[in-house]
Amino acid sequence: MHGSMEARDATDIPVVTNDMTRDGGVVLVHDAQNAALAFFCPDVTDASTLKRVQQFMDFGYSVTVFGFRRERYNTDYQPPWPNVPLGFTTDARYWHRLSALLHAIPALFANRATLARASIFYARNIDQLLLALLGRLIAFSRAPIAYEVLDIPPILMRRGFVPTFLRAIERLCLRRVSLLVLSSPGFHRNYFSAVQKYAGAWFLLENKLYPSPSGAAAVRPSGIGRRPWVVGYFGLIRGEATVDLIARLAHRLQDRVIFKFGGVFTTVEQAKFETVLRRCPNVVYSGPYLPQQDLERLYRGVDYVIEKHRIGWTFDAPLEESLARFFERLTEKDYELIRARLAAVPSSMFVAGEDVTQLCEKLARPRPGLQPD
16 A cells, blocks of 8 residues: 555454444345445446446346546546446546545435435445445435445545544444445554444455456476576556655666556656666566456566565565665575465355355344344
8 A cells, every 4th residue: 555554454354333323223234146236436438436336236136337437547438337427537636536426416316216226335434434324315215335445535534624524424324324344454544443432343355366267376487597586566556655765776676677657647647657668678567457357467477576475575675775785695596485385275265255245244144133224
């Protein structure tokens, strides 16, 4: 995560304090087969959105996506599922996002029949939670709402009037949430419990890979002489300091390391990045990509290490010296040792499986309990 709340301690085991509920404790959804799910998202082309919607559909939900678009990548992508366009929005520009939310309201009224049929409202980020609550109100629905948080926006961790106001809005909305879905236990411990005083039901759904139909593992060729180590950076290319660090490492390490970039530029100026490409032949940019089609191929072309779960390497400050020294000393034997340790861990550590099933079952089979409203 870049510019967000730290959540490294993933060894905690989350405790779901209350089961997901419906108003009056009446269970109306007994299984997900053809159950309608209204999915609210900030970007219908985002990789995590595509993955989550497909997971719900695989489980049997009939999903309708109420989504915005962001002009960064996959701009021509057309979702294969029912989709209600809500307009365009941007990263960070909160006044623009507020305007986008207001302009999305007519679409909710126009689709209130679809909203009324929804058995579950599923919202990602605070903007979409507001729309989901409004959509439920417009449809005179009492369906439960699940609120998924992949990251804590930096503004919510600051002091001042605007951050305090935004936290107050989220705290008010949380009172009407039946299930909070988090990608890290640290988010619950350090923010939702400590700051927002949330004491309701929550579920840990870490950001993992969607199962690949091929199931084949990438293998680094060996025994043909030394080749450069390949480091991949895929997704939103952001952080001038990060790009500057990689440029210095590329210049310093020369043919020892190749840095492969793929994705779109956000907080990094493309003109500046192109200067790095011209100066550093071992920095390569493959352009935007379609996550659902290209991500596996991109990952197979890199040697990557995992610092989590004590299976890789971590680097101390100063980063440039630590990383340069690491790549200068890294041997095939060192790499194969870590690769063997990685191959020995269960795939469930990195690939979505039972955790997604458990979430879907929790959404489909709420139990009697406290009312979310």
